[in-house]
Amino acid sequence: MTVQSHNRQRKKSINKRWLEKALDKIIRETGIDDSKSEINVVFVGDRYIRELNKRYLKRNYPADIMTFTYSKRRNSVTGDIFISIPRTLDQAKRYRHGFYHELSLLLTHGFLHLIGYEHQNPRQEKSMKSKTRKIMSRILNK
Numbered sequence: 001m002t003v004q005s006h007n008r009q010r011k012k013s014i015n016k017r018w019l020e021k022a023l024d025k026i027i028r029e030t031g032i033d034d035s036k037s038e039i040n041v042v043f044v045g046d047r048y049i050r051e052l053n054k055r056y057l058k059r060n061y062p063a064d065i066m067t068f069t070y071s072k073r074r075n076s077v078t079g080d081i082f083i084s085i086p087r088t089l090d091q092a093k094r095y096r097h098g099f100y101h102e103l104s105l106l107l108t109h110g111f112l113h114l115i116g117y118e119h120q121n122p123r124q125e126k127s128m129k130s131k132t133r134k135i136m137s138r139i140l141n142k
Contacts, residue, residue, distance in 0.1 A: 008042060030135070039080070045084065049063055105132065
């Protein structure tokens with residue numbers, strides 16, 4: 001699998017070693033086939049993600065995360081995950097947990113969207129939350 005990360009913001013540096021370990025655990029838990037997938041994780045500022053949100057979802061505010069799936073086949077996916085680092089920092093403070101805890105939640109959420117999870121109704125939301133909790137326990141238990 002090709003997973004590339006791109007840091008397009010200056011508000012906070014991202015620990016590459018932590019990111020690699022977290023991504024590895026997410027990939028294993030989601031069952032994505034390493035040999036057939038290509039995913040970009042892009043860390044951005046509010047201005048950039050606001051423009052994406054406005055262009056693609058017609059919402060004029062910065063989202064915390066946006067995902068774009070370009071192809072999805074059995075156990076493989078190609079897509080991008082954009083994460084707003086200012087939103088990540090704000091949410092970590094608001095929910096009273098650390099930056100990397102919040103970043104783990106957003107990465108997990110993004111990967112689940114890439115492989116087809118949604119939260120448009122209560123059943124989907126319950127399923128997504130359950131899978132998120134399982135993955136988060138693996139990430140946080142190092």
